[in-house]
Amino acid sequence: MDAHKQLTIGLFGFGVVGEGLYKVLQQTPSLKASIKKVCIKNPGKKREAPASLFTTNKEELLFDNDINVIVEVIDDANAAFEIVSIALRNGKAVVSASKKMIAEHLPEILQLQQETGLPFLCESAACASIPVIRNLEEYYDNDLLHSIKAIVNGSTNFILTKMFEDKLSFQDALILAQQLGFAESNPKLDVEGYDALNKWTILLNHAYGIVEHPDNILFTGIQNIQLSDAVVAKEKNFDIKLIAQAKKLKNGKVAAFVLPQFVKTDEPLSFVKNEYNGVVIESGFADKQFFYGKGAGSFPTASAVLSDIAALRYNYKYEYKKLYHHTPHELTNDFFLKVYVSFDDWKYIPRENFEWIEEWHADADRKYLVGVLHVNHLTNGTWWKENGVSLILTTEPVIDNLDIINLKKRSLELAGIV
């Protein structure tokens, strides 16, 4: 496609994102991109666009020779995968916002791009308005990317802000996130961490060349966080955020997870409130960089879709350099985490799993400890998200396998044992 070519779009979905894109395109005539047809699910719904634009027959878009771009922004991951596959096989460039679909079908999506040579762009699928995918693709050399730490879900960040700063109840904050168009159609995807996990699966691919099914990455959401945890956090000058993190270990492998975490109040991610997202990248020479922007909502998400559409004019494609041109990194579950765990009764806590416990506190109704355990005790067990147990990572949670030997030796020395 050249810069002067007319882009004729077949749009799937006219909800929060689809309608946002329709409006944004009307305000950017210079792009020379127009929507020819919109495929939706429920023909009875009232729409703020001419009725002649809509259809429920996907073939009217997928087999129309005038349509050279399919934009897929629907909330059904299975249907989305079918649409995207047919579109690419029919010679159409694709822009998609469906992170669940992309994360669950990453190998197939990569294969389809290789087979067809066509662009598949999905900037809006991770951190909405923040251009994080293109930055990870284009800017960072594989070897220099030490770590990424990010808030990638707008709804949970919105709920935590509203609960702990504006004193709203969890339920009221969630309803507000839904009304504002931040939450997924099934809000469990946000609250229980699935959406952040899907985004992290996509970003791990662009950052490190990792192709991993989301089922194999440690995660949870904000569903177990208690008000008493927020009290402890405040006492220690921390915020609680749902954080996606990836860190290159000394053996070159990558530790990655999505878990609630304490964040120091003077750190950039603490400054990220409401539906905003933030990404802190640490690389060899640039040191720390911080990206900040709206991570959910109609226009912020549509802006990223628009940017992908614009990039199609110059035939932009992801090269997946970290996957195809370097040796891709491997994920590892061989590391330790320093965690805060709060609970009602010691009987729910397998104390023998901990390498050491360095702090504990017991009130009549709620208790907590801070200790270090091997990540396998979390990946192979469910005790840490059941029976009212709440697990929150400490501010510097990852302890390298190699460091633990030295730390243990040092504590024995201090105790006068060796």
Ligand SMILES: NC(=O)C1=CN([C@@H]2O[C@H](COP(=O)(O)OP(=O)(O)OC[C@H]3O[C@@H](n4cnc5c(N)ncnc54)[C@H](OP(=O)(O)O)[C@@H]3O)[C@@H](O)[C@H]2O)C=CC1
């Ligand atoms: N909301 C946000 O802030 C963001 C959302 N996303 C992602 O974008 C996608 C859309 O989200 P959002 O706009 O919020 O969702 P909405 O629920 O607001 O809209 C979903 C749209 O998809 C349509 N749809 C569902 N199934 C089909 C199908 N089989 N064929 C055609 N159309 C279908 C619905 O049709 P109908 O109108 O007839 O019901 C509706 O128009 C999701 O994958 C979401 O994860 C990504 C980034 C941010």
Ligand SMILES: N[C@@H](CC=O)C(=O)O
């Ligand atoms: N539900 C998502 C929407 C954007 O990706 C979120 O809250 O971040």
